[in-house]
Structures are given as structure tokens and as C-alpha cells.
Amino acid sequence: MKDLRYLLEFENLLEDADNALVRQAQADGQYAIGYTCYHMPEVLLNVDNCFSTRIRAPRSTSIDIATYYMSNYTCEYARSLLERAIEGGYEFLDGIAGVDACSAMNRCYEHMEILKCNSKPHFFVTHTDVPYKIEEYTIDQVQIQMRLRLLDVMHEKLGTDTSDEALLKAVEEHNEMCRIMTEIGNLRKLDNPPVTGYEFHVLNLVSYCCPTALILPKLKETLEEIKTREPDAKSAFRARVVVAGSEVDDLDFSRLLEEAGALIVGDRYCYGSTPGREVIELNENEDILRQICRHYMKTSECARYMANDKIQQRRDTIDRLAREYHADGIVFEQMKYCDFWAFERPLASHILQEEYGWPVLSIDRSYNVRGSGQLRTRFQAFVEALEIKRIQRAKEVI
Amino acid sequence: MGVKYPDPKFFKYKDHIDWKKQAKNLKEIGGIVKDILKETDWKDAGKSVADDVKAFAKRASYEASLLQKMSAAERKDFLLNGEKQLGKLYRSGKMATVRREWRGLKDTAADYYEWLRMWGMLLGTFSKDLVPALGGAVHYRWMISYFCCHSFMDKNTLGLRGKALKMHHELIYAIFRYVAENLVLLMKGDEKVGNSTDLSKKVVLLDEMTMAQIMAGFPDLIGIPYQLMPVFLLSEIDQLACEPYIDAVESYGLPSDTCPVPTSECGACVIDALPHLGACFISSSMPCDGSVMASSYTSRRFKDLPTYHLAFPVRYEDESIMDAAVADIKGCIRFIEEQTGAKWNWDAYFAAMKRFNQETAYELQKWEVNQTPYPQLIGPCYELFRKWNYEMDGGIDPRILKTFEKVDRLMKQAYENREEPWRGKMRHRAIVWSVPAHYYANFSNWLANCWGIDVLVEMESLNFTKPLETEDHEEALKDMARLYERMVMRRHTNGGYDHVLTELWRQVEAWKPDIVIMYQHVSCKNMATLNGLFEDQARERGVRLIWIEHDLMDPRTVSRKDMRSKVNEYMRTVMREEPLDPSLVDFEDDASW
Numbered sequence: 001m002k003d004l005r006y007l008l009e010f011e012n013l014l015e016d017a018d019n020a021l022v023r024q025a026q027a028d029g030q031y032a033i034g035y036t037c038y039h040m041p042e043v044l045l046n047v048d049n050c051f052s053t054r055i056r057a058p059r060s061t062s063i064d065i066a067t068y069y070m071s072n073y074t075c076e077y078a079r080s081l082l083e084r085a086i087e088g089g090y091e092f093l094d095g096i097a098g099v100d101a102c103s104a105m106n107r108c109y110e111h112m113e114i115l116k117c118n119s120k121p122h123f124f125v126t127h128t129d130v131p132y133k134i135e136e137y138t139i140d141q142v143q144i145q146m147r148l149r150l151l152d153v154m155h156e157k158l159g160t161d162t163s164d165e166a167l168l169k170a171v172e173e174h175n176e177m178c179r180i181m182t183e184i185g186n187l188r189k190l191d192n193p194p195v196t197g198y199e200f201h202v203l204n205l206v207s208y209c210c211p212t213a214l215i216l217p218k219l220k221e222t223l224e225e226i227k228t229r230e231p232d233a234k235s236a237f238r239a240r241v242v243v244a245g246s247e248v249d250d251l252d253f254s255r256l257l258e259e260a261g262a263l264i265v266g267d268r269y270c271y272g273s274t275p276g277r278e279v280i281e282l283n284e285n286e287d288i289l290r291q292i293c294r295h296y297m298k299t300s301e302c303a304r305y306m307a308n309d310k311i312q313q314r315r316d317t318i319d320r321l322a323r324e325y326h327a328d329g330i331v332f333e334q335m336k337y338c339d340f341w342a343f344e345r346p347l348a349s350h351i352l353q354e355e356y357g358w359p360v361l362s363i364d365r366s367y368n369v370r371g372s373g374q375l376r377t378r379f380q381a382f383v384e385a386l387e388i389k390r391i392q393r394a395k396e397v398i
Numbered sequence: 399m400g401v402k403y404p405d406p407k408f409f410k411y412k413d414h415i416d417w418k419k420q421a422k423n424l425k426e427i428g429g430i431v432k433d434i435l436k437e438t439d440w441k442d443a444g445k446s447v448a449d450d451v452k453a454f455a456k457r458a459s460y461e462a463s464l465l466q467k468m469s470a471a472e473r474k475d476f477l478l479n480g481e482k483q484l485g486k487l488y489r490s491g492k493m494a495t496v497r498r499e500w501r502g503l504k505d506t507a508a509d510y511y512e513w514l515r516m517w518g519m520l521l522g523t524f525s526k527d528l529v530p531a532l533g534g535a536v537h538y539r540w541m542i543s544y545f546c547c548h549s550f551m552d553k554n555t556l557g558l559r560g561k562a563l564k565m566h567h568e569l570i571y572a573i574f575r576y577v578a579e580n581l582v583l584l585m586k587g588d589e590k591v592g593n594s595t596d597l598s599k600k601v602v603l604l605d606e607m608t609m610a611q612i613m614a615g616f617p618d619l620i621g622i623p624y625q626l627m628p629v630f631l632l633s634e635i636d637q638l639a640c641e642p643y644i645d646a647v648e649s650y651g652l653p654s655d656t657c658p659v660p661t662s663e664c665g666a667c668v669i670d671a672l673p674h675l676g677a678c679f680i681s682s683s684m685p686c687d688g689s690v691m692a693s694s695y696t697s698r699r700f701k702d703l704p705t706y707h708l709a710f711p712v713r714y715e716d717e718s719i720m721d722a723a724v725a726d727i728k729g730c731i732r733f734i735e736e737q738t739g740a741k742w743n744w745d746a747y748f749a750a751m752k753r754f755n756q757e758t759a760y761e762l763q764k765w766e767v768n769q770t771p772y773p774q775l776i777g778p779c780y781e782l783f784r785k786w787n788y789e790m791d792g793g794i795d796p797r798i799l800k801t802f803e804k805v806d807r808l809m810k811q812a813y814e815n816r817e818e819p820w821r822g823k824m825r826h827r828a829i830v831w832s833v834p835a836h837y838y839a840n841f842s843n844w845l846a847n848c849w850g851i852d853v854l855v856e857m858e859s860l861n862f863t864k865p866l867e868t869e870d871h872e873e874a875l876k877d878m879a880r881l882y883e884r885m886v887m888r889r890h891t892n893g894g895y896d897h898v899l900t901e902l903w904r905q906v907e908a909w910k911p912d913i914v915i916m917y918q919h920v921s922c923k924n925m926a927t928l929n930g931l932f933e934d935q936a937r938e939r940g941v942r943l944i945w946i947e948h949d950l951m952d953p954r955t956v957s958r959k960d961m962r963s964k965v966n967e968y969m970r971t972v973m974r975e976e977p978l979d980p981s982l983v984d985f986e987d988d989a990s991w
Contacts, residue, residue: 068929068930069927069928069929069930069931070926070927070928070929070930071926071927071929071930073655073920073921073923073926074923074926074927075923078927100712100713100892100893100894102687103686103687103891103923103924103927104923104927106894107895107924107927107928108927110894110895111931114895114931127713127894128713129711129712129713129716129719130712131709131711131722132683132690132707132709133707133709135725135726135729137721137722137725137726138722140721140722141711141719141721141722144718144719145716145718145719148718149716303691304687304690306681306683306690306691306693306694306707306709307707308697308705308707311694311697334653336653336655337653337655337923339656339657339686339687339688339691339923340687340690340691342652342653342655342656342691343652343656343660343664343688343691343692343694343695344691344694345651346647346650346651346652347694347695347698349651350650350651362651364653
């Protein structure tokens with residue numbers, strides 16, 4: 001296939017947390033609010049004079065200092081972010097919208113505060129409480145937290161307009177982004193999709209990491225380009241997979257998997273498009289903030305939600321994606337040392353395999369997987385297994 | 399009118415034992431025994447017995463020679479105050495100590511009296527419904543480990559003398575009475591064993607470490623911490639007992655870096671080691687990320703058990719989310735009512751919380767005494783009792799108040815007399831921080847006996863002490879939420895670093911220790927993520943931290959010997975001290991309970 005016009009530019013934007021579009025927005029007087037977790041409604045960070053940037057630590061190598069602080073058997077993602085923060089990599093941020101969802105990330109934010117990793121006088125870190133289940137009173141809880149611990153802080157520190165009108169405007173822009181990403185994502189359902197999993201990963205990540213207003217026109221253009229893009233007559237891929245599990249912001253992960261011959265057609269992981277790129281449907285009868293909070297809670301696929309209905313939702317979502325996107329199998333991945341996904345992965349992998357009938361590759365992995373020969377071998381073996389299954393199925397039909 | 403706890407009728411409900419199933423199970427057990435007998439190398443077994451006899455003779459002659467070599471004064475001291483070399487009680491490769499400790503005439507007599515009293519209580523309790531209890535022993539491997547609860551009592555009182563010994567016996571007796579009663583009820587209600595459906599309808603199962611206070615409002619029901627007996631307490635009695643659980647769930651795919659507590663609970667589900675009973679299950683998000691996830695394994699294993707997820711806000715100092723916490727408690731009460739038909743009883747709840755408040759007042763007095771230069775009630779039994787009373791008893795059992803009163807009397811007498819729990823041994827005052835491992839490794843005891851390091855208090859004891867509301871209903875629910883949010887571990891590990899990092903420096907100020915025993919649980923992400931800050935800030939403040947790695951009930955990661963060697967090295971190289979009891983510096987106890 002012909003290269004996408006903006007692909008290189010997008011890849012370059014993902015080389016740094018403080019990328020060119022972030023700098024441009026800040027030069028225009030906007031404030032950058034960093035966040036990591038889906039429990040923090042992205043749209044609330046794009047209100048008025050603020051824009052969200054989902055923080056990453058691209059090109060991480062040594063994380064020795066963070067390891068001194070957080071020990072060597074804790075989430076590498078959290079440690080990589082801390083290392084980058086200590087190096088000064090998040091000096092550009094005007095605030096961090098944190099949620100107290102998992103201990104590793106919460107401690108990471110705390111270190112950023114204690115070690116004074118950002119010297120801006122108005123810099124703030126929020127610690128909002130998020131629930132473990134969805135009830136009317138937990139929606140109240142999130143609504144209160146988002147108002148008191150986030151919007152009021154943004155208003156106080158940055159003079160942000162957090163009125164309903166401002167929220168509505170942010171939702172409209174967010175929804176436009178979601179429609180574009182959903183339309184691109186839906187093209188992966190085709191037998192021979194005009195977009196690869198790697199490319200989609202790039203597009204999706206820039207939509208998280210760059211100011212929405214600045215990246216939106218380029219994504220729009222990219223959508224039009226993909227619509228008319230001619231896929232290769234014969235696909236280079238040998239199998240189609242859905243990737244599910246914990247946080248993946250490492251493009252090398254998708255690259256490695258697709259190099260092994262598996263086309264990623266579904267992305268049900270944190271920093272992926274499910275959840276994250278669903279349109280927020282609003283009605284006029286209810287408080288906007290409450291509706292936003294409910295949307296994020298309902299669409300969340302976080303393993304931290306412990307209620308049985310959410311556990312079932314997680315399994316059903318993976319199954320639905322695999323069916324809708326015509327996947328041959330599922331790669332269930334987990335960031336090493338992540339407690340939530342460590343428990344979720346084995347149980348869900350067994351259930352998806354034994355009860356839903358999906359071939360599942362269950363893996364734990366580092367934050368950065370480049371050069372992982374072990375992972376490459378496992379991916380290759382899985383692709384071969386899927387191919388064999390397809391051949392066997394075809395024989396049965398004959 | 400006195401309230402009997404637990405309600406005697408719980409023990410009298412009719413059992414519906416399926417004798418055919420019992421016979422089938424016994425046949426299977428018989429087959430296993432037959433295989434064992436067949437595969438046993440009798441020559442080797444004979445050699446092992448001969449070795450034991452030789453070792454016994456060697457030890458007896460060594461001990462006799464020691465006695466002979468003693469001067470008259472030493473012999474008198476031995477007779478009155480007991481032995482000084484406790485390391486010789488251990489023998490490499492053996493589960494039990496070679497014998498019980500000689501504590502001097504008076505204390506040995508007191509100790510044996512308590513030993514007998516414990517046996518009497520255990521036999522009395524089990525005979526309330528003996529058949530299912532015995533049946534349980536051939537269904538569940540973990541039941542067998544409870545046969546060594548006397549050994550647990552012995553190891554946790556090692557080296558103690560005088561009133562401290564009596565206090566520790568009182569406390570451990572109360573705990574084991576609770577354990578015995580719950581074991582009987584678990585086996586009576588379990589479908590596989592007693593199958594008492596009437597009892598089962600009255601049982602509310604509580605998730606790991608979920609506090610019991612909510613059950614105080616349901617006097618017609620009984621709350622049983624589901625995994626306490628098959629997993630948690632079991633591992634403290636016998637550290638090796640949870641290894642099969644851990645192996646099972648790791649074979650299933652769970653990574654080995656998760657905390658062994660939820661790991662073992664999940665493993666217990668995988669190998670079907672949990673009894674099947676109860677009207678419902680109260681699952682909980684407490685205290686940590688691992689516990690949240692373990693509930694999905696339990697739900698999966700017992701699909702027919704209606705479950706309520708009791709999940710409080712993490713940022714518990716934030717009163718703006720109190721309404722959600724109260725709503726959750728109300729939801730839980732409603733759920734229990736729906737599942738059991740029982741009605742919430744405010745009078746019963748308030749009566750129990752009044753007791754709990756009194757117990758908390760007694761607890762504060764202990765802290766006051768222990769903060770003086772003459773600490774009295776310190777050591778593992780006290781620490782375990784505090785945890786158990788705060789979490790599992792919660793003022794529900796009226797008998798416990800009597801235990802508090804008795805211990806309080808003894809403690810005050812001991813304080814008046816300026817007694818030392820480990821007589822003549824105290825060199826250092828320490829507090830324990832982070833996830834403690836003293837029970838598994840008998841560590842506080844060893845610290846005191848070997849190096850004279852007296853642990854005054856541990857992190858997990860320092861919880862919520864505000865008296866709970868006992869008049870106003872809404873305020874009472876808020877207090878219950880505050881209490882639950884500050885449960886053991888959660889109080890410190892949730893809600894921000896201030897609760898555990900800065901809190902340590904506040905406690906150092908209050909208790910004035912010269913050493914902080916810093917347990918480094920290698921699988922606890924919540925604590926591990928603060929390692930560097932503890933180091934930095936301890937150095938700034940001149941506080942001595944002795945870091946001791948451990949992995950709770952998985953000694954294969956860090957053995958007890960490795961844990962002790964950390965202290966040995968520190969005391970010799972940094973403190974330049976010699977041990978009080980050199981026989982305890984290096985000994986083998988890897989296979990012991």
C-alpha cells in the first residue's frame with residue numbers, strides 16, 4: 001500500500017511527549033494537562049483554555065533512578081514515566097490529572113510532586129477517587145470528584161471556564177474526533193483493510209497525545225485518504241488478531257506483532273480505541289458532567305472494576321470485537337507487574353478460549369518490547385497456530 | 399441479659415451428611431494412604447527413626463552436660479528463670495521443635511496449664527459437632543495444619559516470662575477459640591461435609607480481611623471470613639501450607655510477582671480448597687489491588703453464591719465522597735437482608751460497638767504503656783490479637799471484653815513492677831513498618847530473644863481509634879464507613895503517601911524507637927513503590943531502617959533464615975553488637991511450622 005501522507009509526521013509527533021503540536025498549542029496560550037488513565041475523562045481536560053495529552057515515555061532506556069524509588073518489581077510503565085519526569089521530560093505540563101486507580105501510577109504521580117519534577121508555579125497534580133463498580137451513588141461520587149478535584153482546580157489554577165457551555169463545546173470536538181477514529185477503525189473489518197494495525201495505532205496515539213484542535217484536521221484528511229487507498233492485492237498478513245489487555249503505547253509492540261504476520265484488527269487495551277473513541281451521547285435532561293462521567297464509567301474496560309457485570313462486559317467486549325472484526329484469535333497482553341491485569345489475564349484467557357472458543361495467546365510484557373526475541377517467537381508461533389487452525393477448518397468444510 | 403456468642407443454636411442445626419459421598423471420599427483417601435505405604439522406602443524410614451533416636455540421645459546428653467557444667471548459681475537461675483539457648487530447640491529438617499521450652503518452674507507450670515486449657519477448649523469446641531469436623535479433616539488438606547496450633551502458641555511465646563507469658567496466652571486462647579468455633583461451623587455447613595442447610599442459610603461469608611462489624615447488626619446470622627481459615631491464618635500457623643495454592647494458580651497462568659495472599663486465595667479456588675456454604679458472599683476491594691482481583695476467582699468458583707461487592711473510596715480522607723461509602727454500606731445491609739431474610743438490628747449493632755469502643759480504649763492504654771521505657775504487652779500474640787480484634791471480632795463477641803479486662807489488669811501490675819516481657823533482654827526499642835511477616839517467621843520473638851530488639855508496635859496495629867457513634871443512625875453508618883476505610887493495611891497503603899510514609903515519621907516521634915524494622919514484602923507493589931522515599935527521608939532524619947525482604951507465605955522466595963541474616967548482618971556490622979543468644983543466630987527451620 002502507498003504510505004499515508006501524514007504517517008511520518010505522526011510518528012515523529014510520538015517520539016516525544018512534548019511534541020511540536022503540544023508546543024504550538026502552548027505558544028497559543030493553551031495549558032497542557034497530562035493524564036494516563038481512562039478513568040480520567042479525557043474530554044474534561046479539553047475544556048476552554050486547556051488541552052489533554054496522554055503521557056508516555058517514548059524511547060525509554062534506563063529507568064534506574066525510578067527503580068531506586070519504586071523498586072524493580074513494579075510496573076515498568078509507571079517507572080518509565082517517573083524516570084522521564086525526573087529527567088525533566090514533563091516540565092512542559094501545566095498539570096497532571098491523576099486518578100487513584102492503581103497503586104503504581106498513583107505513587108508515580110506522588111513522586112512527581114515530592115521530587116518536584118515540574119517547576120511551574122501553577123502546576124498541579126490531582127488525585128481523584130474512582131469507584132470499583134457502577135451504581136447511581138458511584139456516579140455521584142465520580143461527578144463530585146471531577147468537579148471538586150479537577151474542574152475547580154483547573155478554574156482556580158488556570159482560570160479555565162468550566163461551565164456547561166464549555167463542557168458541551170469540548171464534547172462536540174471530542175465527538176468529532178471519535179467519529180473520525182471510529183470510521184477509520186471500522187475499515188479494519190474489511191477482508192483486506194486499507195489500514196494496518198500499526199498505522200491505526202499511530203493515528204490513535206496521536207489523537208490522545210496531541211491537542212485535539214490541532215490534530216483533528218490532519219486526521220480528517222487521513223480518513224479521506226484511507227477511504228480511497230488501494231490495499232495490496234494480496235494481504236501480507238497470515239492471520240487477524242484482536243489485542244486486549246493493559247496499557248500499550250509502544251508502537252514497537254504493534255510493529256512486532258504485525259511483522260510476525262498478524263494483522264491487528266481490534267485494539268481493546270488502555271490507550272487503544274476501545275474504549276476511548278466512542279461518541280459521548282448527551283441528552284438535555286441531565287447534568288452534562290454527570291453524563292460524561294457515566295459515559296466513561298460505562299465504557300471503561302478496566303480490570304479494576306470488580307463487579308460481576310463489568311467482568312462479564314470485559315469478556316463480552318473482546319468476544320464482540322473479535323467477531324465484528326473477523327479475527328482469528330486474541331492476543332491477551334499484560335504489562336509486567338500490573339496487579340489488575342495479572343489476575344485478569346489468566347482467568348479471562350482461559351474463559352475466552354474454553355467458553356467463547358477463541359484461540360488466545362496470553363503474554364506478559366515489558367513497557368518497551370523492541371528487540372524482544374522471546375515475544376517475536378511467541379507471536380510467530382501463535383500466527384502459525386492460527387494458520388493451521390484455518391487450514392484444518394477449511395478441510396472440515398470440504 | 400447476657401448474649402451468647404456464637405449463638406448455640408448454630409451448632410445444633412441438623413446435619414445432612416451424605417454418607418455415600420463420605421464413604422467414597424474415605425475410599426479415595428484410603429487409596430492414597432495405600433499408595434504412600436506402598437511407595438515408602440521402609441529402610442529409609444527406619445533410618446530416619448534411628449537418626450531421630452540418636453539425635454534425641456545426643457541432645458539429652460548435651461543438655462545434661464550443660465547442666466553439669468553450670469555453677470550452683472547458674473543452676474538455680476536455670477531452675478527459676480529457664481533456659482537461655484533457644485536455638486537448640488530447633489532441629490534441621492524437622493517440622494516441630496525438639497521439645498517445649500523450659501521457662502523456669504513457675505512459668506513452665508503456668509505454660510503447661512495454658513497448654514492444657516487450650517486442649518480442653520479445642521476438644522470441647524470440636525465436640526459440639528464432632529462428625530463434620532472430623533470429616534473436614536479428610537476432605538481438606540489445610541484442616542490438618544490446625545493440629546499444630548499448639549506449636550504456633552509455643553513459638554509465639556518463646557522466651558516470654560512472667561505476666562507477659564500469661565497475657566500472651568490469654569490473647570492466643572481467645573483467637574483459637576474463635577478459630578475452633580468457626581472451623582466447626584465451616585465444616586458443619588459445607589456441602590461436602592456436614593451439609594447443614596439450616597446453618598448455611600445463616601452464614602454470611604466475608605472476603606479476605608473484610609471487617610466483621612457489619613455483622614453486629616445481624617445477631618441472628620454469623621459472618622465467617624471466608625478465606626481466613628483455609629488460607630490466611632493457616633499460613634501463619636504453617637508457612638508451608640499455602641505453597642500448593644500458589645503453585646496451582648501459577649500453573650494456571652498467574653504471574654509469580656503478585657502478592658501471595660490473593661494468589662493463595664485464587665489458588666484455593668483452583669484446587670477446590672474452600673468449603674461451599676453460605677447464604678451470600680460479601681466481596682471486597684480491600685485492602686489492595688490484588689484483593690480486588692481475587693474476588694473474580696471466587697465468583698467464578700462459586701457461581702451460585704450471591705455476591706455483593708463492598709468497595710469503599712480509596713481517598714478516604716476526602717469527606718466529599720462519604721455519601722457513596724454510606725450508600726455502599728446501606729446497599730450491603732439491604733443485600734444481606736434480601737439473601738437471608740434477617741433484619742438489621744440497630745440495638746444489637748450499637749451494643750457491639752459500645753463494646754468495641756471499650757476495647758479500643760483498652761488498646762490505647764496498651765500503646766500508652768508501650769511508649770514508656772517499660773513496655774509490657776508486646777510481641778506477636780499481641781499483634782495478632784490486635785489485628786484479629788479490630789477486623790474479625792469487632793466487638794461482636796462479648797467474651798472478648800473479659801479478655802481485655804484480664805490482660806489490662808496483668809499489664810498494669812507488670813508495669814508497676816517494671817517487668818520485662820523477655821526478662822533481662824531488652825537492648826533496643828523498635829517499631830515494625832510495612833507488610834509484616836512476624837507470624838510466618840516468628841520474627842518479633844526471634845528479634846527479642848536473639849538481639850534484644852523489642853518490637854513495641856507494628857504498622858498494622860495503628861488503625862482507627864475514634865470511638866464509633868452508638869446513638870445516631872446516619873452518623874453510625876458514616877463511622878462504620880470511616881472504620882472500614884481504615885482497615886488493616888488499607889489505613890496505611892490507601893489514600894496517599896502521607897498515610898504510610900509521613901505517618902512513619904510521626905510514629906517514630908511518638909514511640910521513640912532506635913530501630914525501625916522495615917519489612918520489604920517483595921510482592922507488595924503499594925509499599926515497594928515508596929522504597930526510595932523511605933530511604934531518603936530516613937537518612938535525612940537519622941532513623942535506622944533495617945530492611946528485611948520477605949514474601950509472606952511463600953518462603954521459597956525469601957526463606958526465614960535469609961530474613962534473619964539481614965538483621966544479623968546489620969547488628970554485627972552497623973551496630974557492632976554481639977547476640978544475646980548465639981544459638982539463635984544461625985539455625986535451620988525451613989521445614990518447621
